[in-house]
Amino acid sequence: MKLTDPVSTIKGIGPKKETALAAAGINTLQDIIYFFPRSYEDRRNVTPIAEADTGTEVLVEAEVVSLRVSGSPYNRKAPLSVLIRDESAGAEAVFFNGRFLRSMFRVGSKYVFFGKVSCSFGRKQMIHPQFSEAGSKDDIRGILPVYPAIHGISQNELRRIQRELAELHDKIPEWLPEDVIRDNRLCGPEYAVRNIHFPQNAHRVLASRFRMVFEELITLQTGLMYIRSDKRLNNSGVVIDTSYGDSFVESLPFSLTDGQRGAWSDIKSDLNSTKRMNRLLQGDVGSGKTVIAEMSMYSAAGSGYQSVIMAPTELLAKQHADTFSKDLSESGFNIVLLVSSMPAASKKSALRAIESGEADMVIATHAVIQENVVFHDLGLVITDEQHRFGVEQRRTLSSKGENANILVMTATPIPRTLAVILYGDLDVSQIKSMPAGRKPVQTSAFGQDGRECVYGFAKKEIAKGRQGYVVAPLIEDSENVDAVSAESLYKELRKEFNGYKLALVHGSIKPADKEQIMADFAAGLINILVSTVVIEVGINVKNATFMIIENAERFGLAQLHQLRGRVGRGSSESYCFLIMNRGSELAAERADILCTTNDGFEIAEKDLELRGPGEIFGTRQHGLPNLILSDIVKHRDVLRKAAASAKKIIQKDPELSSPQESELKRRVKKMFGEDIKLDL
Numbered sequence: 001m002k003l004t005d006p007v008s009t010i011k012g013i014g015p016k017k018e019t020a021l022a023a024a025g026i027n028t029l030q031d032i033i034y035f036f037p038r039s040y041e042d043r044r045n046v047t048p049i050a051e052a053d054t055g056t057e058v059l060v061e062a063e064v065v066s067l068r069v070s071g072s073p074y075n076r077k078a079p080l081s082v083l084i085r086d087e088s089a090g091a092e093a094v095f096f097n098g099r100f101l102r103s104m105f106r107v108g109s110k111y112v113f114f115g116k117v118s119c120s121f122g123r124k125q126m127i128h129p130q131f132s133e134a135g136s137k138d139d140i141r142g143i144l145p146v147y148p149a150i151h152g153i154s155q156n157e158l159r160r161i162q163r164e165l166a167e168l169h170d171k172i173p174e175w176l177p178e179d180v181i182r183d184n185r186l187c188g189p190e191y192a193v194r195n196i197h198f199p200q201n202a203h204r205v206l207a208s209r210f211r212m213v214f215e216e217l218i219t220l221q222t223g224l225m226y227i228r229s230d231k232r233l234n235n236s237g238v239v240i241d242t243s244y245g246d247s248f249v250e251s252l253p254f255s256l257t258d259g260q261r262g263a264w265s266d267i268k269s270d271l272n273s274t275k276r277m278n279r280l281l282q283g284d285v286g287s288g289k290t291v292i293a294e295m296s297m298y299s300a301a302g303s304g305y306q307s308v309i310m311a312p313t314e315l316l317a318k319q320h321a322d323t324f325s326k327d328l329s330e331s332g333f334n335i336v337l338l339v340s341s342m343p344a345a346s347k348k349s350a351l352r353a354i355e356s357g358e359a360d361m362v363i364a365t366h367a368v369i370q371e372n373v374v375f376h377d378l379g380l381v382i383t384d385e386q387h388r389f390g391v392e393q394r395r396t397l398s399s400k401g402e403n404a405n406i407l408v409m410t411a412t413p414i415p416r417t418l419a420v421i422l423y424g425d426l427d428v429s430q431i432k433s434m435p436a437g438r439k440p441v442q443t444s445a446f447g448q449d450g451r452e453c454v455y456g457f458a459k460k461e462i463a464k465g466r467q468g469y470v471v472a473p474l475i476e477d478s479e480n481v482d483a484v485s486a487e488s489l490y491k492e493l494r495k496e497f498n499g500y501k502l503a504l505v506h507g508s509i510k511p512a513d514k515e516q517i518m519a520d521f522a523a524g525l526i527n528i529l530v531s532t533v534v535i536e537v538g539i540n541v542k543n544a545t546f547m548i549i550e551n552a553e554r555f556g557l558a559q560l561h562q563l564r565g566r567v568g569r570g571s572s573e574s575y576c577f578l579i580m581n582r583g584s585e586l587a588a589e590r591a592d593i594l595c596t597t598n599d600g601f602e603i604a605e606k607d608l609e610l611r612g613p614g615e616i617f618g619t620r621q622h623g624l625p626n627l628i629l630s631d632i633v634k635h636r637d638v639l640r641k642a643a644a645s646a647k648k649i650i651q652k653d654p655e656l657s658s659p660q661e662s663e664l665k666r667r668v669k670k671m672f673g674e675d676i677k678l679d680l
């Protein structure tokens with residue numbers, strides 16, 4: 001057998017099981033060897049039957065006293081009762097549809113049973129326990145691996161397969177460089193694989209898992225750094241004169257915050273140099289990132305270069321276009337909007353202006369990455385809410401300008417220590433201070449019985465001339481989900497707020513209708529906007545002072561914070577009310593965190609602690625592949641070490657073209673799939 005042989009070479013793996021394994025990403029013998037346990041069962045200690053407590057899983061060693069098949073002996077589905085006894089007491093092992101098992105037991109012989117203990121008519125029972133003859137080669141005692149479930153393949157079969165493939169462990173080649181192994185004190189891959197599948201003690205398992213977690217994280221980091229490698233993408237960038245941005249700041253009716261000044265200083269340093277800017281700008285909801293984008297794009301236009309900002313939604317793109325047109329109305333620069341819903345004639349005109357260079361600043365959605373969009377001289381690329389775009393989308397946009405400077409912005413706060421690692425070679429700037437006059441949003445949590453109080457408060461705010469939002473987790477009612485929908489909530493609220501002006505908006509409404517509703521809300525023609533999370537990003541109505549979130553327990557902490565950021569954008573006191581339908585410890589913790597802090601970075605830290613990386617990182621749209629063994633929060637120390645090693649590898653071999661990096665290259669390609677263009 002060879003590591004590259006297909007799984008069909010394993011005895012007992014037919015077409016159905018081969019298909020089931022392929023669905024789990026297992027195609028070769030090496031793939032299944034690298035299919036690691038998710039946990040272990042400790043079956044080393046035998047429990048006397050008399051001491052086996054009901055409801056617990058135990059291992060017992062006992063003699064078979066008698067065998068009995070209930071019902072007709074010719075019924076193949078008849079249950080088998082095996083009476084067993086050790087020196088302390090007796091019990092019964094029951095196997096439904098177990099007549100065929102009768103030949104596997106011999107009265108008077110000792111067997112080992114593992115399973116959960118129950119009680120029936122005063123007798124201890126084990127229903128369908130795992131078993132083996134005591135002392136046989138198949139003895140089930142020891143530390144047993146528990147593998148992720150694969151449909152149609154039992155745990156016992158997975159363990160059998162791993163035992164059969166054990167002879168291949170010594171054939172697993174070492175593929176990490178010697179200095180990486182030495183610097184990180186890694187055990188060899190054959191040692192790691194053997195001790196993960198067949199653990200002898202906790203120390204060996206920990207050393208082995210450390211190796212495999214490191215393997216996964218160095219593959220992740222190498223892939224991310226390959227995508228963003230300055231050496232591969234060209235380290236030189238166009239020089240942009242940021243004095244134009246400085247003059248724009250002087251014309252604003254307000255002063256920059258300390259956080260904005262710090263971020264602008266970082267960006268100025270990048271743009272004024274010949275080194276290509278590759279920067280991540282993090283700023284909490286409402287911290288003023290858009291002004292930084294305006295300053296940067298104004299500087300690019302003044303220096304004779306085009307610039308583009310790509311937003312995740314048409315709503316946000318149009319809002320940016322309105323803001324830019326207003327703020328830069330006296331600049332003389334041509335600002336062009338490009339979104340998918342534009343009439344054909346308008347889109348054709350925009351494309352012509354972009355290609356000819358007539359368009360100085362382009363504000364767009366993902367429509368800008370289409371092949372027919374050609375820039376005349378693109379010097380600056382900005383992606384807003386960057387986590388909503390895939391890796392390849394961001395790369396495609398960046399490639400439309402030769403040596404264009406890159407700025408990615410996000411309102412999803414990420415702890416700096418993780419951001420520096422996860423975004424590889426991107427420099428990181430953060431805006432933590434809020435604009436002058438902004439007040440923290442007062443947040444309170446209520447049960448269902450508090451709704452009347454919340455509605456009463458909302459009516460008082462409307463009486464002051466204010467507006468607000470009511471957010472629901474669903475568009476329509478669902479039999480499968482215990483949560484209120486925006487449509488049913490809208491009907492109820494029209495009765496509760498009779499005489500007030502309400503509107504409903506969600507993702508299924510036609511774009512033109514949605515735009516009109518949002519325009520009416522911004523103009524103050526609507527008192528309450530009932531919505532789904534479609535308002536999470538890009539709505540800026542300073543007169544909105546209250547946010548009511550229904551079924552708040554169904555939202556993640558980061559999303560709740562984003563929603564809350566739709567209010568408190570003016571100088572008036574603003575409020576957020578969390579209506580909880582049912583309680584859970586996690587939901588209560590989230591609500592408590594939100595009620596005690598408005599700091600998005602602190603919330604991000606808590607979010608990672610409560611939910612792990614999935615809430616912020618663990619989806620394909622963030623550009624991060626799924627991780628199997630690793631947790632970027634729990635294993636952040638390993639992540640740092642892997643990042644340092646990956647950086648050395650990429651600096652030495654940016655294309656991963658050397659024979660020594662062929663296995664790493666293969667693993668990167670497999671991990672990132674379509675998200676990476678890497679020739680093997």
